[in-house]
Amino acid sequence: MAGQQPEPCKVEGRVAESSSLVCSVTIDLAMATFPLLLLPLLVGCVAASKRPPRHLPACQVVQMDAFCSDLSLRSAPADLPRGVQTLDLSRNQVQNLTRETLAYHTGFHHLDLRSNKIHFIQPGLFKDMAELKVLDLSRNHLNVFALSKINIGPLTAVKSLDLSSNGLYTGMSDYFLAESPSLESLSLNSNSITKIAETTFSGSASLRKIGLHNNVILEIEDGAFDSLNRLTELDLSKNSITCITDFNLYNLKVLNLSKNSVELFQSATSADYYNLLSLDLSENKMSYFPLLPRNNRLEYLDVSRNRLHSVNVTGSPEKKVFFYQLRYLDMSYNQLQSIPESFFYCMGSLEVLNVSNNCLSSFSVANEGLLQTARIINLSYNPLQSLTFGEHALPLLEELFLHGNDLATLEHRIFQRLPSIKHLQLQQNNLQICSLDQNQQGPPGCVFFSSVPNLQYLDLSENNLRTLPADAFANSPLTLLDLSLNPGLDMDKDSLSGLEHSLVQLLLRENNISSLSTDLSSLMSLKHVDLSTNQLTALPLWNKDSSIESLNLQNNHLVTLEYSTMLALEHSLKTLYMGSNPLSCCSNLDFLHMVQNSTVVVPDIETVTCVREEYSEPVNIEMVTREMCRRSGLQNVVVAVVLTVSVVLIALALLVKCCHSRKPKRNRSFNA
Structure with a gap:
């Protein structure tokens, strides 16, 4: 393989001796100059000499294990057992x-x-430690020691050695590895190594696991790992490797090359079997699918976040690569424009396929012999226009992710062809739901979501849904249904019919709903309801058999909450969100009293306010009392009486004036 570019330990001190010495000097000076101070100083020195010695923090000793971390020690305690x-x-x-x-x-x-x-x-320090199996020297300054070019060995029995984060650069690791014949696990992570030489591991032939993560490796000399016949795990992630040619580590099982600059990965041409089980090539610069060994046991392959334009399946049959044992394949975040069905012909064990965030306009699994073991397929965030599944192509598929595709038309009963589907993510598309009523003509390109025998999770948020017909999900055992962010959604009163005993969570947020015609009281298993950010002026009706535990009513137009409805929910309700509603304080006294004195948790209670009178300042619901409303009511009565009296007086005044104006005038005559 080549590449380029408990008995606590006690620590005694000498504080008492130092104190006595200082005191004796002080006494001499005092006797010579200030005799009157002799007695107090003598008393002070006697007291100091009787002080117990200062102890450093004690280690914790459990049987034959001593734990002395974080004690600011410069050495091990002298009285270790x-x-x-x-x-x-x-x-x-x-x-x-x-x-x-x-x-x-x-x-x-x-x-x-x-x-x-x-x-x-100290040279030869570990020579007599015949039982030392694990040595951790990480996060020190061993680069300074390495400048002396002295071997620390022999490390006769050491099986695990950690030299990470020591500032080591190329060649320095040799002084730690030269005489370590039993070493099996080595960490050189987070150093400054730029090159792996052919002789780097020559003194550690028993190595099984090597960590070289987060270095600056540009080059790996030919044969650098060839002598390590037991090597099964190699981590070269986060380096600067540009290519891997003639990969020939037959016994290696795990190889991590993620976060490099790999443009080409090519295995040596050989009919021998490779034992590689996991290969991580994510976050590199590959434009072509890696050329892997023809005879492999690969189970995990990650080529995500590269520059793949296609999956190369060309070539003569004798050179074709088989992935009979591949279970996980991640090709997300590339530039794939198509994936031919033939690519899956030799993937008889594939369980997880991720091709999200690519440029796929179509995806087809029509052949019933393909992807028979697939459980999860992620096709999210592609510009998909066409999606085809054969009648028996995906018998075990449980989770299908299609969100962010802007799909507008699908075959009417495409999801009924997936007998095991449980989780269906269709957020951010443009799908419409077909009606079961044969007398109604469904929207063109609509999709049926009824009679999907194992469907439990369905997300249809952000689909511009216009109508939700009756029995839309009949005979589909949904536990979660998300219909959020479909402004103007017209729900039939029986749209949720058939979900009475299965639906647990219902999300209807941000739909501009002013009234909910659908009967939610019949959903006996419903526990979590989100009706936030709508235009509701009244609560849906619930009865005492309701099992609602969480209810979100934030950002609606609720002024009065029906106390009978809330009382019906009180026995099961645990969490209630109700902020940003124009609640009336005095019209909801019973409800507010229930919230203040029940075990119902209102997470946003600090922002939940109500108004006592029109145009008055909002009051936090925790501050509302019945007395406040009585005073407010009395004030309103006084104002009403005053207004009434004023109106009556004004009316009387006007009446009197009117009567005076209509009184007949006396005739006055003058004699000539």
Whole structure:
């Protein structure tokens, strides 16, 4: 394979000795200059000498394991129990790793020194540690030690070695690996290695797992891994590898090459079987499908986030690659324009297929022998115009993702052909629902969602649905139905008929619904209802048999909530959202009292307000009391009486004036 570019440990101190020395000097000075201070100083020194020595934080010892992490230690405690097998000195202040640092113990099985400041290791330190199996030196400064060009070995029995995050660059790892014959797991992640040389792992022939994630690897010399006959897992992700040619690691089972710059992946031409089970080539720059071994055991293949334009299935039959054991195939986020059915001919075990976010205008599985084991197919976010499924092509398909395709027409009964379908995601399309009534002509290109025997989850949000006919989902055991974001949706009163004993969650948000004609009280299993962001002025009717647990009424036009309806819900209701409604305080006193004193949780209660009178300031519903409404009512009565009296007085005044104006005038005569 080649590439380019519990008995706590106690730590004694010498604080008391230092204090005595300081005190003696102080006493001499005092006797010479200030005799009157002698007695107080003497008392102070005696007290200081009797102080217990200062203890550093204690390690936790459990049987033969000592845990001393995060104690600001520069070395292991001197009184570690004999025969300690595990020492955790992680996240301390160790700088020099010597025999003294480890309190001269050599019987360790597990030594954790990660996240210190180690920049020096005493030569031959691990020579006498014949039982040391796990050594963690990650997150230190071993690049400084490597400059001395001294081997730290031999690491005779070490099986797991972690050297990640040490600033190591090309060639430095050799000084840690040269004499490690038992090493099986090695981590060199997050260093600055640019090249894997042919001799890098020559002293570690037993390696089974190598981690080289997050380096700057540009080149892998020919034969760098050839001597590692036991190597089964190799992580080269997040590097700068541009190509893999003549891939020939027959025993490797897991290879991660994600997040590189790979433009070409090609296996060596061979009739031998490859044991590779998982290959991750995601987030690279491949324009062509990888050329994989003809005889392979591949189960997981990820080529997502590349630049694939097509899946190359050309070539002579003798060179054709078979994927008989492939179970997971991810080709999402590419530029695929078509996938011929022949591509699936040799995928008899495929369970998950993801081709979302591509440029597919059509997708067809017409041959009944294809994708017989597929359980999940993701075709979301493609410009699909045509979708075809054969009568018996996908017998085990359980989840189908078609959201974000802008599909307008499908074969009327396409989903009835999927006998095992449970989860159907159709958000962001332009589908219409056919009516079961033979006297009604359904919309052109409409789709039936009735009699889909195992369908449980159906998302039809953002489909510009205009009508929801009666019995639209009859004989389909839906537990979740999302009809949100279909403004102007006209729902028949029997549109949810047939879902009485199955439907658990119903979403109808943002549909501009002013009144709900559909009877929800008959849905006996319904627990979660979202009616937010509509124009409802009244609640749907529910009876005491309701099982509603969560109800969202936010952003509607509700002024008065029928107390009888809410009382019917009280025995089952657990969560209620009701913010952004023009609620009347005094018209909902019984309901507000119920909310204030029941176990119903109102998550948005801080924003739920009501109005006592027209044009008055909103009041948080938690602050509303009956007295407030009584005072408000009394004030209203007084105002009404005053207004009435004023009107009567004005009327009387006008009447009197009118009567005076109509009184007959006396005739006046003058004699000449």
